[in-house]
Amino acid sequence: MSLVLKLRSERAELNTQLQELAKLEAGGTNLSAEQLTQFTELETQITALSAKISRAEIAERAAAAAAVPVDEGAAGIASPPAGRVEGPYGKPAAGAGMAQMVRLLAQAQGNQMYAAELAKQGGFDQGVQMALSTVTPGAGGVLVPENFSTEVIESLRPKSIVRKMGTRSLPLNNGNLTMPRISGNTAVTYIGTEEDIPVTGMTFADTQLSGKKAAALVPISNDLIRNAGVNPRVDQLVANDLFTSMGLSEDLHFIRSDGGSGKLPKGLRYWALPGNVIDAPATPTLAQIDLFLGGMMLRVEAANGDMAGCGWLMAPRTLRWLQSLRDGNGNKAYPEIETGYLKGYPVGLSNQIPTTLGAGGNESEIYFANFADMMIGEDMDLVIDFSKEASYKDAGGNVVSAFQRDQTLVRVIAKHDFGPRHVEVIVVATKVTWGAGM
Structure with a gap:
């Protein structure tokens, strides 16, 4: 890690403590003498770190100016820049932004500010940098921006057989969707001159979809994350693992789930x-x-x-x-x-x-x-979280330690439901x- 990144990470931690004290006072709580002293000390440390960061940035710019340019992008020698995983016709591959966001956050172990700095230094696409800089981390992980989550949903189509067969995807409004359906057709009859038209009409019923939480676990090799700077296909590998895991989970439930207790989709x-x-x-x-x-x-x-x-x-x-x-x-x-x-x-x-x-x-x-x-009702919010210490069960039901295997476990949480008209x-x-x- 560069000195600038290290100092910025330290400043961010101090700022978090400072903001917590400020929130207490803003909420009407009088700070104790000990808390006031802590506030002053934090302010002094933050000011000192800001000065160190400025000097370190000047030193890094000077070193960069004196360096001999090399024809090497962030994704490897003679490869596209890290922010542009190429798909057909030279366009970025679908889901590449999401994959890069996952990889950078995994590399930073969920530290959003550090991940944003890595994206900036690595020459990643502005969309990836902005996403990492602006998304709000929550208790359950980092919320994926809607433009990335939309890409993910579209990329699931070839991975999920139910989607591939032509199932329609519709947005859930506040987690719910009600679709009327015709359950009885209008009776159409022919009539003679001066005969009354019989009163007929359609009968209707509703199909109601509500967001059900689906979670997929994707283990990623830490060697893959470490070598990302020299491997131009890392992001595509991460994307494929994510989409395959999510697609298999969807098919399992959209085909044969019994919708038990209202917690699962009904297949x-x-x-x-x-x-x-x-x-x-x-x-x-x-x-x-x-x-x-x-x-x-x-x-x-x-x-x-x-x-x-x-x-x-x-x-x-x-x-x-x-x-x-x-x-x-x-x-x-x-x-x-x-x-x-x-x-x-x-x-x-x-x-x-x-x-x-x-x-x-x-x-x-x-x-x-x-x-x-x-129909698949989609909640466009995707949440991702990371751990190097968690354990998971493999396909054979064996418990695997991510720490022992030198893996980072990525958890993707989505909400959706399935039903016919x-x-x-x-x-x-x-x-x-x-x-x-x-």
């Missing part, structure tokens, strides 16, 4: 009407499979669903089994699977759809739905054992 499985949850045939012939899949589609068509927005969700095991099916001539039964479609509709694969359901522990599920009718356009096939022996 497709539990939004579906009981009559639209049907058991798959256990050992079907090709004709029975085709008839069953067509029956799932028919249920959405019978509900007047917009078939243009429909698609399938299933576990990879199920799709690979369907892909292996052959007709009597040895031809692939569903050749379009190679292009990502099944019976004319796109297929989304997710390991968040389990293959261990049922008494035998070998059942899965298939979903067919109109995803254009699905029309529950009739969700069909779920259960007890799917297809491919269990693969």
